Amino acid sequence: MVTGDGSYIKKINRSLILQTIIGHGIISRADLSKVVGLNKATISVQVSDLLDEELIIETQQEHSGVGRKPIMLSLNRDCGYALGIDLDYKHITFTLSDLLGHPVLAETLPLTTSDYDTIVSLLTDRIKKYEQKCSDSRYGMIGVVIGIHGTVGKDEKVYFVPQHQWRDKDLKADLAKEIEASIHIENNANLSAFAEKVFNYHDSDNLLCVTMYSGMGLGIIMNGDLLKGYDGFAGEMGHMVIFPHGKPCPCGNRGCWELYASESKLLAQLAELKNKPDITYKDVRNWIADEDPAVCGHLDQFFEYLAIGLNNIINLYNPESLILNSDILKMQPNAIDKIRGHLHSKMSHYRELSISVLGKDACVMGACAMALKNFLEVPELRLELPSQQLPLTVSNGSGTTAAL
Template sequence: MVTGDGAYIKKLNRSFILEKIIEHGMISRANLSKITGLNKATISVQVANLLDQDLIYETHQEHNTVGRRPILLGINREAACVLGINIDYKYITYTLSDLLGFPLLSNTYDLETSDYNEILDLVATHITEFQNKCSEYRYGMVSAVIAIHGTVGKDESIFFIPQHQWRNKNLKDDLEKKTGITVHIENNANLTAFAEIVFKHHHIDNLLCISMYTGIGLGIIMDGEVIKGYHGYAGEMGHMIIFPDGKVCKCGNKGCWELYASEASLFEHLSKKLDKTDISYRDISKWLAKKDPIVTKEIEQFIKHISIGLNNIINLYNPETIVLNSEVLHHIPNIIDELQSNLVSTVSQYRELVISDLGKQSTVMGACALGIKNFLEISSLSLDISS
């Protein structure tokens, strides 16, 4: 039983009620009372406050039976919007979403610089432009959540981004001063894992999500919580050393996993072997279908290198679900079987290995979801944007 002062209990009840309204889509006051265990008076007061705040709305349910139509409650998705931003190495992606995670507007811009101040000004300008598009919403654009491909501390400061060579940057404060909007900074792999939980794997409490594009990052969810470590830097598995004295990495070590098992590494190897630039996913799919010997060999090595890292991670975390977020894996026939054939250790235990359906959009989707969760002040969030 939760105890505490009245304001704290009221806040917990509000959070619980909002979570259940989102989870069920539409729900009556009576069913809210049954599901939450809260009495009808408490439900009535909380619902009245949420209606006054325009965070929920009520509507009559259509039915064909005689009698009074029940009144259902739903989230007012148009009360506010949130902005998800993914700052990658060569591009920046923005997605503006409503309070149910449905994208309203998305843009991707090429990034031709790593200069911190130039990128700061660029992102601030774009945030302001998106802010202006939300003026008709009651609460406007309530926050911007930014995905960083590097180490982010628990205070949301950036410790290091290898690709841009940023060290000890306070992007959160710098952007808030320029835009006046609440900004949150999070590691991209954490947001990718959060997106999987929010949009796909709603009832999984132990999930690992491995993002495999320009580098490799690991989002860790254990017992329903994102694991960040002492400083907040947990999950940098791309810099796990799998080949001592191997290739030199920008992190300062040699033989890091992402130099052998990221999409960037695969495309780099194929470009050198085939003397061809601008290789696409479709190219790889075509070459594999034709059983091109060079490409087939490179893919075999790629799978082997992925498997080395997976073995290590499984032994470390004993996960229920492992999600691999990589577009190229969708183009490799029988990839799950190929990977699992290399995971033969009797001590490595997990339940399922899957390829993400969310793809590269997962990062900004996770950013938007975190913005929604923070704004509504709820402890858990499940969304469905498939319809």
């Protein structure tokens, strides 16, 4: 039996009230009382506190009926901002969002080095600039969450990043020496899965998200919570061996799944095939549209290798929703049908197989959402997808971020 004093109960009620306001977007006190199941007096006290803190605002709803216009409550989305960062192999993406997870600034910086100290310095400089941009709001920058393409422990230390060859780095502590805002470090696939849950699959409590860009990762949500494993390393399915004695992997094994089914490896194969080192997604799209036989042959093999890993994942976790985050899959007509064509096992059970609409924004969107959840202290966060994603400002690292 869970027990607690008055302040503890008040905190729980506050969380539920705030969560309900966010989930509904706009709601009256009377409806809030009905949904949460608290009496009007309790609602009134809590709402008064939230108004004083400027976390919520009041507006009058337009209506054509007789009588007073109802006073509606909604989140004060501009009273603070969250910074999400996707620290990938060849670039770093920054997205600053309001308290509803809608991006207000976005920027990507190319990375030409794997030197840890250089990247820490770059991150520190950029985060400070974003802090300054948020300084006029009531709460300023409410938190920073950084997505890492590697193993991140429950202690938020970075234990291994294969593509940068980083080992045992305490990025959070190193940044905290210069940054005042709250900082959290998380695996990028976990953040992508969290974004899918928060923005798209609100009612799916058993969700898997496979990220397929520079490598392959698996974000796992089971019973509504991120599944991280004993140390926090669960989900490194890109390093699941599908070919014994196969290609050597930077992780130390051979025949890892991401060597055969990640976008980066497919693009490298196509670049070699076409003798075109600067291959782009537009090139791939055109080759698919032209039904280039050599490219289609590589893609058929890509789908087969992808399905091998997915079959293993499905048998391990029996997911409700299995989401594949890949730009190349979006280009391929009937991609889902092609994948299903390789899933023959009668043991495999899942409810839904789909391609993510979030794309490469998933990690930073999940990072922003996690910072918001931590700041608002709500048990569950349900946000609406932004009606329009911001185009990224591509910078060489010497300029400043412009409002978009």
